[in-house]
Amino acid sequence: MTIHILNGFVYGGLLYILSVGLVLIFGLRRVVNFAHGGLFMVGAYVGYAVALHAGFFTGLAAAIAVLAAIGILLDIGVFRPLQRHDPLLTVLVTFGILLILEDLVRSIWGKDYVTVSVPALLSGNVEFLGLQYPVYRLMVIALALVTMAGLTLWLKRSAIGLHVRASSVDAVTTAMQGVNTDRVSATVVGIGAALAGMSGVVAGPLLTLSPSMGSYILVDCFIVVVVGGLGSFTGAFLAAMAIGQIHNFGIVYLPWAASSIPFLIMIGVLIWRPQGLAGGAST
Amino acid sequence: MNRKWVAAAAVATALAWGGPALAQDIRVGVPTSLSGPWADLGNQVKRAVDFAVNEQNAAGGLLGRKIAVEYLDSEGKPEVARKQAEKLALSGNKLLVGLIASGEGLAIAPMVGRWDALYLSTINKTDKLTGDTCQPRVFRVNRPDAADAVTVKPWLATRKEMKWAIMANDIAWGRNSGESFSKGAQSLGKQIVSENYAAAGANDFAPYIQKIKDAGAEGVWVALAGRDALNFAQQAKQFGLLDKTTVAGVSFVTDNTVATLGDVSKGIYGIVNYSSTLDTPANQKFVKAWQAAYPGTEPSNFEGETYIGMQVLFEAIRKASSDKPGDVAKAMAGATFDTILGKQVMRAADHQLEGPNFFGIVAEQGGKLRPVIQNTIPAAEALPPPDGSCKLPS
Numbered sequence: 001m002t003i004h005i006l007n008g009f010v011y012g013g014l015l016y017i018l019s020v021g022l023v024l025i026f027g028l029r030r031v032v033n034f035a036h037g038g039l040f041m042v043g044a045y046v047g048y049a050v051a052l053h054a055g056f057f058t059g060l061a062a063a064i065a066v067l068a069a070i071g072i073l074l075d076i077g078v079f080r081p082l083q084r085h086d087p088l089l090t091v092l093v094t095f096g097i098l099l100i101l102e103d104l105v106r107s108i109w110g111k112d113y114v115t116v117s118v119p120a121l122l123s124g125n126v127e128f129l130g131l132q133y134p135v136y137r138l139m140v141i142a143l144a145l146v147t148m149a150g151l152t153l154w155l156k157r158s159a160i161g162l163h164v165r166a167s168s169v170d171a172v173t174t175a176m177q178g179v180n181t182d183r184v185s186a187t188v189v190g191i192g193a194a195l196a197g198m199s200g201v202v203a204g205p206l207l208t209l210s211p212s213m214g215s216y217i218l219v220d221c222f223i224v225v226v227v228g229g230l231g232s233f234t235g236a237f238l239a240a241m242a243i244g245q246i247h248n249f250g251i252v253y254l255p256w257a258a259s260s261i262p263f264l265i266m267i268g269v270l271i272w273r274p275q276g277l278a279g280g281a282s283t
Numbered sequence: 284m285n286r287k288w289v290a291a292a293a294v295a296t297a298l299a300w301g302g303p304a305l306a307q308d309i310r311v312g313v314p315t316s317l318s319g320p321w322a323d324l325g326n327q328v329k330r331a332v333d334f335a336v337n338e339q340n341a342a343g344g345l346l347g348r349k350i351a352v353e354y355l356d357s358e359g360k361p362e363v364a365r366k367q368a369e370k371l372a373l374s375g376n377k378l379l380v381g382l383i384a385s386g387e388g389l390a391i392a393p394m395v396g397r398w399d400a401l402y403l404s405t406i407n408k409t410d411k412l413t414g415d416t417c418q419p420r421v422f423r424v425n426r427p428d429a430a431d432a433v434t435v436k437p438w439l440a441t442r443k444e445m446k447w448a449i450m451a452n453d454i455a456w457g458r459n460s461g462e463s464f465s466k467g468a469q470s471l472g473k474q475i476v477s478e479n480y481a482a483a484g485a486n487d488f489a490p491y492i493q494k495i496k497d498a499g500a501e502g503v504w505v506a507l508a509g510r511d512a513l514n515f516a517q518q519a520k521q522f523g524l525l526d527k528t529t530v531a532g533v534s535f536v537t538d539n540t541v542a543t544l545g546d547v548s549k550g551i552y553g554i555v556n557y558s559s560t561l562d563t564p565a566n567q568k569f570v571k572a573w574q575a576a577y578p579g580t581e582p583s584n585f586e587g588e589t590y591i592g593m594q595v596l597f598e599a600i601r602k603a604s605s606d607k608p609g610d611v612a613k614a615m616a617g618a619t620f621d622t623i624l625g626k627q628v629m630r631a632a633d634h635q636l637e638g639p640n641f642f643g644i645v646a647e648q649g650g651k652l653r654p655v656i657q658n659t660i661p662a663a664e665a666l667p668p669p670d671g672s673c674k675l676p677s
Contacts, residue, residue: 007489111326113513113543118521125523134521137489205521207486208513208543212318216484251479251490259482 002129004248010137012244013144014203018217019224019236020151021195027168027231028188029079030087035094036196036221037214038101043067043197044209045105048116056119056201063197071193075186102211111211116204136205143202147195148237155233164188168231223266229276238277308351309344309606311336311596312376312400314367314387319359320484321383321509323539324406324585328381329354331586334576335593345600352376359383359483361390372398377608378600380592383508384483385409385456388421395420401608401615405592406585408533409455410463413635417673420612422634424592424627428456430666431533431554432463434640438552438658439471444529446476448500450491450515452507453480460506460533468504476500481511488515492522505532512540520547536645538583541652548645548652555641555654557587557624566623584654587623595620595629595636627662633673640665 022036043063051059078097082090117123118136125132155161163184166174175181207213224243228235243262250258269276313332316325336350344350353376357364364387368379377400382388388407395402395418404412404423408431413423426434447468451457457480465475477498479491492515495503503524507515512535519525531552538559541548559570559581569590573582582590598621600606603614617631627638643656 003493004490007487007493010489011487111322112539113323113510115513115517115543115545115547132523136521206514206518208510208517210322210510212322216320217486220486247487248490251481252494255479 003131003133004252005245006128006131006133006137006141008245008248009141009144009241010206010244011247012241013141014199014206015217015220015224015243016144016237016240017147017195017202018199019221019228019240020147020233021192021199022221022225023228023231023233023236024151024188024192024195026225027233028164028171028185029075029083031079031090031094032087033094033192034091034218035074035097035101036192037218038098039067039070039193039196039214040200040203040217041105041209041211041214042070042101043200044116044204044213045109045114045200046197047201048114048204048209049109051116051201051204056116057121060198060201063201064194067197067200068190068194070197071190072186074193075189079189080182080185098214102214106211109211114209116209118205140202140206144237144240148233151233160184160187220262223262226266227269227277229278232276232278235276235278308349309346309600310376310378311350311352312368312371312379313352313354313381314357314364314371314379314391315354315381316359316383317354317356320511321359323509324383325357325359325381327539327583327585328383328406328589330577331582331589332381332593334573334586335590335597337576338572339593339597345597346604346606348606350597354381357382357387359387361386364388365390365394368400368402369394369398372400377401378596378606378611379403380405380596381589382407384454385412385459386454388412389416389455392416392418392421399608401612403592403596405589407456409459411455411459413633413673414670415672417633417675419675420608422595422612422615422629422636424595424629424636424638425588426554426556426638426640426665427635428459428463428533430640431460431556432467433665433667434554434642434658434660435464435531435533436467436471437660438531438642439468439473442502442529444473444501446474446498446500447502447504448477448479448495448498449475450479450481450488450495450503450505450507452511453482457506461504464504464506481507481515483511485511486514488518489522491515492519492524495528496522496524500528502529502531505530505535507532508534508537509540512536513543516540516544516547516551525551534584536654537585538581538653539585541645541654545652551645553643553645553654555584555643555656557582557584557591558641558643558654558656559583559587560648560653560656561624563623563625565621565625569623591622591624591627591636591638594622595627625662630669632669632675634675635666635669637662637666 025033046066047059047063050062122136126135163179167181171181224239228239250261315328355367368391379402385407401420408428410429449461451461533554536548536551536553599611599615603610639662640660641656642658643654646655648655
């Protein structure tokens with residue numbers, strides 16, 4: 001039982017790190033960013049390429065830096081010019097960016113699948129709660145918790161966090177108070193993309209790298225974001241952890257229905273609580 | 284006037300570049316997984332078809348005509364496969380090969396006659412394709428699940444492990460393979476303690492792995508392919524399942540997955556339907572030509588099987604002296620074909636090509652980690668006789 005709960009937290013943790021970037025970007029830009037799966041995938045490949053020469057942790061740092069830069073460019077080059085247009089247009093553009101990123105990665109790294117080894121420092125098992133459990137998987141849970149705590153502190157305690165929260169409520173009034181909202185947006189999209197890149201590298205030793213890997217996990221991320229509440233950080237955390245557990249226990253106890261349960265939950269939330277489980281709680 | 288000249292110049296440029304297939308060409312349609320969980324397999328099919336077509340065209344084509352090939356992405360989804368195969372067939376590419384998932388093959392099989400086309404499976408494994416849902420215009424060159432069950436049984440009989448688990452894709456092939464393995468294992472007095480069928484494209488196999496461990500399985504039969512196979516192997520290694528349990532499978536440890544997984548795949552047993560190491564003059568000639576076309580590579584399991592399919596297709600066209608699907612089908616049924624695995628008969632009763640099958644283990648051979656053949660089942664024994672469920676018009 002304990003090991004199933006831990007497995008649920010690992011998958012939930014990975015979903016959280018990826019989804020929270022999506023939540024950040026939606027919270028401020030009101031953009032449903034389909035390119036987020038592509039950013040996750042590019043992060044995984046950048047991390048892999050750098051790790052081949054300089055080790056896993058350098059790869060992780062490089063992916064975070066590269067994806068943060070891509071995020072800032074995405075905000076300046078795409079989200080900002082499109083902010084006064086129909087949101088559907090921005091959604092279509094982000095979907096186009098996803099396809100471009102997939103083709104770009106295919107042309108650089110090829111069509112063949114790639115696997116990434118667990119870094120030596122985090123390989124093997126450790127005794128945890130009386131069980132032998134892979135160290136790397138425990139690290140994923142820890143990283144999700146650190147990300148949650150770090151983002152909460154940043155948003156609640158820092159000046160820029162205050163600007164982010166204010167901009168997400170009313171960007172015009174916030175700008176009138178002397179806040180450079182363009183800079184705030186670029187920072188938020190940069191951080192959101194960096195989180196996508198980080199989750200891509202973290203997913204490397206768990207999932208096979210392929211140009212379409214972002215599309216596979218993006219569906220689960222959208223379920224997390226919708227169930228948690230669009231734009232809600234607390235909701236994303238709770239939903240990711242719940243979806244992780246439901247995914248695991250569904251396979252164990254209701255294997256015939258396991259893949260459809262998260263979708264049923266999402267439909268239920270959309271009908272009975274469209275704002276999500278914690279909609280608006282922390283944005 | 285200027286516009287007409289521009290249009291004419293554009294057409295001329297397209298034709299000079301290679302352009303679209305011409306009406307007089309022999310046209311082959313390949314709906315295959317160029318994206319999705321089996322994109323890796325689809326790309327292998329594409330490489331093999333390209334190689335076979337280029338080789339044949341370099342030798343003067345067929346019936347004095349050039350062979351043209353057109354690809355469409357089936358995404359590994361039966362409904363998309365049906366749509367793409369129909370698009371290919373109705374645009375003149377009526378000789379169809381290359382679908383990956385069994386469900387895709389089953390989805391187009393009943394439609395092939397209506398499209399006046401022919402479908403030749405090189406990868407689909409479900410027994411149903413040449414069993415109770417067989418069709419006059421559907422043929423198969425690759426080994427079906429029933430043949431793989433025959434191949435694994437002698438090995439299974441020698442194993443001391445009594446408790447086995449199944450880990451397969453929740454698609455027609457995975458279910459069929461799981462059932463075939465279960466029957467074989469139970470007939471040897473072994474017990475199936477855990478059956479697991481994961482959706483195609485699954486990310487997280489941890490709950491399945493834990494279920495297998497909790498069930499006390501001493502052996503695991505794996506029927507996963509492409510990305511799913513890699514995800515499972517990688518995660519099973521982290522949980523110690525590959526080190527503590529005997530693992531065997533089909534389409535699980537192929538040349539490509541072994542190349543990607545490296546040492547993780549060492550010691551895994553598996554069905555080998557084709558190997559570039561098979562020491563026959565025809566196969567060695569093929570491997571040499573392949574290496575010239577694709578330097579630094581050897582033909583993989585699925586590439587070898589697809590190439591055999593193209594050999595059978597080309598020879599049937601030659602025998603029929605026609606590329607009309609009806610004529611090719613008549614020429615194919617019951618005929619003997621000269622392939623890289625020797626002479627093989629296309630059974631008239633169910634349209635299944637007879638041929639040898641192999642079983643092996645992932646180990647170092649020639650300085651390279653690869654599936655190494657340990658047991659060969661000759662053609663006469665590899666394929667169970669038709670079970671009578673296929674009713675083809677005589």
